[in-house]
Amino acid sequence: NGTGIDIADSALADSVQQGIDRVERLLHDSVQSEFEFATRTSLHLVEAGGKRFRPLFTLLAAHFGDPHADEVIKSAAVVELIHLATLYHDDVMDEATMRRGASSANARWDNSVAILTGDFLFARASALIADLGAEAVRSMAGTFELLVTGQMRETVGLGADEDAVDSYLRVVYEKTGSLIATAGRFGAWFSGADEKTVASLERIGRLVGIGFQISDDIIDIASPADESGKTPGTDLREGVRTLPMLYALADPDTDPRLRDLLSRPLSDDDEVREALDLLRESNGLARSRATLDSYAGDAREELASLPDAPARDALAALVDYVVARTR
Numbered sequence: 001n002g003t004g005i006d007i008a009d010s011a012l013a014d015s016v017q018q019g020i021d022r023v024e025r026l027l028h029d030s031v032q033s034e035f036e037f038a039t040r041t042s043l044h045l046v047e048a049g050g051k052r053f054r055p056l057f058t059l060l061a062a063h064f065g066d067p068h069a070d071e072v073i074k075s076a077a078v079v080e081l082i083h084l085a086t087l088y089h090d091d092v093m094d095e096a097t098m099r100r101g102a103s104s105a106n107a108r109w110d111n112s113v114a115i116l117t118g119d120f121l122f123a124r125a126s127a128l129i130a131d132l133g134a135e136a137v138r139s140m141a142g143t144f145e146l147l148v149t150g151q152m153r154e155t156v157g158l159g160a161d162e163d164a165v166d167s168y169l170r171v172v173y174e175k176t177g178s179l180i181a182t183a184g185r186f187g188a189w190f191s192g193a194d195e196k197t198v199a200s201l202e203r204i205g206r207l208v209g210i211g212f213q214i215s216d217d218i219i220d221i222a223s224p225a226d227e228s229g230k231t232p233g234t235d236l237r238e239g240v241r242t243l244p245m246l247y248a249l250a251d252p253d254t255d256p257r258l259r260d261l262l263s264r265p266l267s268d269d270d271e272v273r274e275a276l277d278l279l280r281e282s283n284g285l286a287r288s289r290a291t292l293d294s295y296a297g298d299a300r301e302e303l304a305s306l307p308d309a310p311a312r313d314a315l316a317a318l319v320d321y322v323v324a325r326t327r
Ligand code: FPP
Pocket: 086, 087, 089, 090, 094, 096, 144, 147, 148, 151, 175, 176, 216, 220, 230
């Protein structure tokens, strides 16, 4: 699998690989259009070497029931298509030029092409969800709404009497945790697992998803582009205050120069570099890693309520991966 998560049980590893291969074929089939340009711009990110973290999570969640059910594969593909669609839109909003080690679609073509490609993927995802029934459509509609409100909250910034860290965690749940929670819910549900297991995998998805975004925000500061496949400092350029920045600002000993740099979006490359250096020296990263550890701990606790099975151990490895990818 693309994450490099080690699945110790070889029968489980084979079963997951079969599932991933089927999801991969469905993703490719789903973007075929007689209008070849739409297929080409869609394949740009489909083939850009994503980790397929969400489908992997869906497939692991499905191993508490029948993991080979068609609905499991379809729901995993739906989640990845929705995720890819939001990335096309996100890179426009963030004015990002790089994604998954390649040019972003907005950089390679333009904003209109990127937005329309996202919309095309939503259209194709919607057609697949229709096969999963009205309850799945309703569930995904709710998730969709959270993705949008999370992104809107991030765009408009903090309300008058909101706590910055609380607001950050809410945004992170909405824009990232909600879809990963749905990935877990769909996997368990469409495999025929009982309601308790479904609810548990949804909660694990929420915790892992929040952790995943915190690690993404640490990576934006701590990791060079050749490791992350993205341009470091994108959040600084957009003026988006992520957890490491909020923690640095909360520390009375933080350099006043860093406070000044975090008070506005940065467009100057030298200022971005300077802010990154100061953030790397601040205690914001260490505190963010501690918060990430705490979400991972809660996820592990929730895992303990699942039946003892190889998939449970693989999910524990997935939690470890979310923590470890920032180091
Ligand atoms: C990436 O965050 C962005 C998201 C996880 C959510 C994006 C959501 C939208 C664009 C709204 C959904 C739109 C529609 C039309 C439903 P990031 O910018 O922090 O991560 P990055 O480092 O991967 O760019």
